Each structure stands twice: as structure tokens, then as C-alpha cells.
Amino acid sequence: MELFDNLLLGLSTALQFNNLLYCLIGVVIGTAIGVLPGIGPIPTVALLLPFTFGLPPESALIMLAGIFYGAQYGGSTTAILVNVPGETSSVVTCLDGHAMARQGRAGPALAIAAVSSFFAGTVATIVIALLSLPLAALALKFTAVEYFSLLVLGLLAAVILAHGSVSKSLAMVFLGLLLGTIGIDVNSGAARMTFGIPALSDGLDFVPVAMGMFGLAEIMANLERNEVRQVVSQKLRDLVPTRTDLKAAFPAMVRGTAIGSALGVLPGGGAALPPFTAYALEKKIARDPQRFGKGAIEGVAGPEAANNAGAQTSFIPLLTLGIPANALMALMTLMIGALMMQGIQPDPQVMTEQPALVWGVIASMWTGNLMLLIINLPLVGLWVSMLKIPYRLLFPAIVLFCCIGTYGISNSVFNVWLMLGCAVVGYFFIKVGVEPAPLLLGLVLGPQLEENFRRAMQLSDADPSVFLTRPISAVLLAVVAVLLLAMLSPAVLRKRHRSAGGIGRQTRQPPSTSTPIDLNPHRPQPPSKGTPSRGPPHQFLQARHPGRPQADRFLEQHGEPHRHRDPGRFRLRLAAARRRTRAERRAGHPGPAAGDDGERNASGRPHSGQRSDRHQAPISISACSPS
């Protein structure tokens, strides 16, 4: 069996002592940044990229991959204990995970999250191994023509499947592509858009752009909000879930894994989309959907399994085709690009020429998941204590490390200035609700896209019809055309509207339909007196990029453009809504707060029969809910 031979080869690479060590470093760093809200895997990988250049390629990739899936584990710990998602992908885990923690069942919730993640990680590793061979065989047939079409499809699909306004994301992709063309043209040697600055002749370095837009801009936006963290402090005994817990969680785990594996392969799917889909599914098929949001264990197991499976299968396009599925994978591409110096090409041949590298990374995902299970469950107290570091101390350190890291790539002060510029631009993007991830994808893929396009044109003597006459390319471009038409057709636009309104809600947008129902501001507050600004995790989420645009879209669809973005007004309205309900309760009328979550209809609005102004607070709050 070729598959087993490959896996054995991979294991023999992954089990080498130094690779195990780098895998451990990767997953520990990943868990740490996953636990800490406010710093995500993208700036971390960007920061560590320069330091991996000295490592053997497989160790470097193993470590960076460990950071990515480690972050998915860590994110759930914060979600369960603090009700703030450590990573965007763990947003839905807040709902039932934190509810369980409030009922004193934080231990089982954490254990189920870790076990689900491990199960999903194991299955996803096998899925990767199974899918890699046929895909790599297909990829061997690819020429520049097919590559161009595939890149176009990848970029477009990433835009459509990712969150936020499609037109804005598309514009960002093109902006990224344009930035990617800066520098000396490889074919003619002409300097393009360098304005005579020598530092620009090699093109824009990717790391400062990523760190500026994802690291520093996020900090600027985060600092505008007061953040109050309250860790559920209870003894974390009883980590072992009961038999009934396991019985209830197992089917959800399997379904979550399936969803995550499928969505992860799609470009733009990554780790953010699967958990929402899984949660929506669990709630849909549950015999008693009322329990969701109040500590249903399926609501932890399904999404956790999905986000881990998705995080891992999103490596498939990268490892087999050399095409990144999302911005983080784009960073990895870059890293493989840097490995080209060592004779490795980031294209399908990598699979056949460097089997030890590719299969080593695949096998390391399994060993990494095993390590994560160990470092997450018994050591959970350690990670929780990390949450006690206040953000006011954390962020200056992050700023400094971004500075040193950017400077350290090539000892260039220009890069630090570039990062500063990107930070200011990225802050502006956050303010206007534009997603920076597509720009990053465009920036990385731009040079590849251009080169393949020009090579294809040379092959065909400048005849553009070659893209349509070659079968694989024609199919890919047909998919592009269908996607574009589908996006533009009024019927689909209407349907998207309607589905967000709650009628056809299982169709296209599980995130915006399911979460507004569930992330409900009127959930019974925990006994610990929360300040109004604490509340549900939404305020914090606004600051975390992948979540915001979805909320925007939802808001726009409900005719409330961007109002929730003013934290002051948001809080005032939240407080006003609470006052009203309290007054009502005193007067003997059960207000919306007294009702339970299950009563809410699909649009996230409370039931009718209330004055319209009272609608506003719940809408704006639930609309802030994450993607």
C-alpha cells in the first residue's frame, strides 16, 4: 500500500527527535496565542517566519503548522472559561461551553473540547493522506495555463466563502495583486512602481504587511474598547466527562469532523467557517434545540471538532497544489517559497520530489494533536493563569516583538516604516469594515498569478483562448463563471437576504443565521456582577478581524449600518435595554430578559409586541455577533 508506505515515511520523519521538539514548540506557542485573545496565528507565524529560515524545511513547516492547529485548541479554553473567544474559530464554543462552565461543568467542557479536537485532528490527518495522492497526480498534469485558472478560482472562492462584503473583498484582492507587482519585473528587469526607492525593488516584503495589518492594527482597534475579563474560577476537578456526556458528544464529534474536513479543503474555508456550520447543524437535528446556548455538550463537541478538522484539511491545497486556501496558508506558501533556495519548488512536484517533507508534515499533525491533548488537559491551569496577564502589559510587548521581528527579516529599517504604514491603513480598514485577509492573499499570489499568465501567453503565442481550450483550465474557469454569475444574479442576492432574515436559513449562511439567535444579550447573567461592558463577547469580537464583516453584512441586511460600532452608544443602549427589562420585571411583566433563548425567532429579534425602539438594543447586540 502506497498510502501506508507514505505514512510510515512521514512518521519516521515526524518522530525524529528534533522534529518532535519543533512540533512541541509549535503547539505550545500555538496554544499560548490561542488562549490569549488579541493575538492570532497570522502575526505570530509572520513573526517567526524569519527565524525558520535557518531550520531544515520539514522542521520549519512542522513548527508553523503546529502553531496553526495549536491555536484552535487554545482558543476553546478561553471561550469556555472567559466567554471570550481566544480565536475567531472558537466563537461558537463560547455559547454552550461557557454555559457549561457557569453550571460548574467547566472540566467536562474542556475535556470534551480537547477530545473532540483530537478526534477531528486524527481523522483529518487520515483525510489529508487519502486525498493528497489523487490530487497530486492531477496536479502533475498542470501547466501554466491550468495554474492561472486555478489561482483565479482560488482567489475568487476565497473571497466568496470568506466573511464580509463580497465586493469589498474582491476589491481588496485586486489591491493586493497590485501591491504584489511592485518591484523589478523578472522577465524584463524593468523597475515597476518603485519610485526610485531601492528597498522597493525586491517588492513589498510580506511580513511587515501582515504584521501591520493583523498585529498592530488589531491592537489599535482593541485599545479603543475597555476589556474586562472574568475568568470562571472554579476548581477544575472532574476533568473526565461522564459516560452520558461522551455518548451525547460522540455523534456530534463525528458530524463536526465531517463538516470541518469538507469545508476546510475549500479555499477561504479555513478554520472560521466550519464551526458555525457544525453548530447550526447540531442545533437543527437536535431533538431538543432549546438546550443549545444553555450548556448542550453537542454544541461544544461539534464546532470544536469542525474547527480542528478544518484547520488541518486547509493544508491540502497547499501541500498538493501549492495554492494557499487562506491568508495563513499564504504565509506558509511564502515560507515554502523561501525554501526554494534550498531546492524545493512550491508546486505539485513537491509531493513527488520531497515526500519526506510533505508526509512528515502530515504525520506531524497527528503527533502534534497527541501533544496538544496532553498539554491542554492536565496543564489547563497553566494556560488559565496566562489569562491573568493584563492586556495593558501584553500589548506593548507585542508591539515591540513586531518591531524587532520585522526589522530582523533583513535588517531593514524600511520594513519597520512599511509596517507602520500598513498598521495605519489596516486600522482604517477595520474602521470602514473591510477585510484585510484577501489583500494578503492577493499580495502573495500576485507574482505567481502574473508569472503563470505570462508564461501561458508565451506558450500559446499570445492567444487568450488557450484558457478555454484546455479542458482542466476550461472547467476551472467555468466554475469561476458560475460563482460570479451566482453572486451577481438578483435571485441569489434576494435569497441571501431572505436567508439572513430567517426564512431559508439552512441554505447559505449558517453564521449570520444561527449566531444572532444564540449569542443573546439577554441570557441570564452570571452571578458574578458583570459590568454592562462585559456582557457577551461581542464587543471584543468587533476588534477581531474575521468576525466583523459578517456582522456588518447582517446589520446592513437589517438596515442598521454600522451603528453598533460606536462602543459608547452601544453600551448606553445595552444599559437602557437592561434598565427597561428590569423595570418591566418589577412591574410584573416579563420582559425579554425573562424569556429564554429558544423563544427568539430566527432573525434574532425578540418577539413582537414591543415598541420598535426596544428592538434596537437586541438587534444591534446580536448583530455584533461573530461570523
Place this chain on the structure above:
Amino acid sequence: MGPGYVPRAIALILLGFGLFFAGRGLARGHAGIERVQARPMLGIAVAVGAFALLIEDAGLVAASFSAVLLAAAASRESRLFEVVLFGLCVTAGAVLLFVKALALPVPIWPWSL
């Protein structure tokens, strides 16, 4: 196809997007964006700028310490004593990690240029 072909094509597409957004923005009402707060943005920007100015001429210690101090000024919650102490620790950590462990070729002190 010359070197300017692809950038020009992309620039034209972007121009189209710009016109589209401008038109749509004019046609639809908009509630405006959230107020921009100067302090966080300026604090971080000045910190990074100070780092860029100092790193090669005054060494890593001066650049790191001033970057941490200035960045901390971006938050209202920072306390001076705490920040100074923390800045010293982080600076020491940065020197140990980047210069001693990772051998980043950068001066540590202004006089070690």
C-alpha cells in the same frame, strides 16, 4: 506584453471598483464610521516610529525601551511605574532572545555601534 501590462490591467479594474463604491456610497445613505480615537493609534504609531529611528543609531536597548514606553502610552490604563519596570524586563528579554540566542546582528548599546 511588457512589464506594465498586468499592473495597468489591475489598476484599471481597481479604478472600476473605486467608481462603483463611490457611486454606491453616494446612492445609499450611510451612518458614518465609528469615531476614530487618536490616542491608541498615535501611541502605537509613535512607538513604532521611535523604534525605526533608534534601532540603528542608538541600539536595541534604547529602541526597545522607548518603544515599550511609548506604546504603553496608547492605553489609558497604563501606570508609569509598572510600565517602566515591565519595559526594563522586556528589553532585557529582547536582548537575550534576539541578540544572544538568535544572533540578530544589531547593536545593543549606542556605543557598541
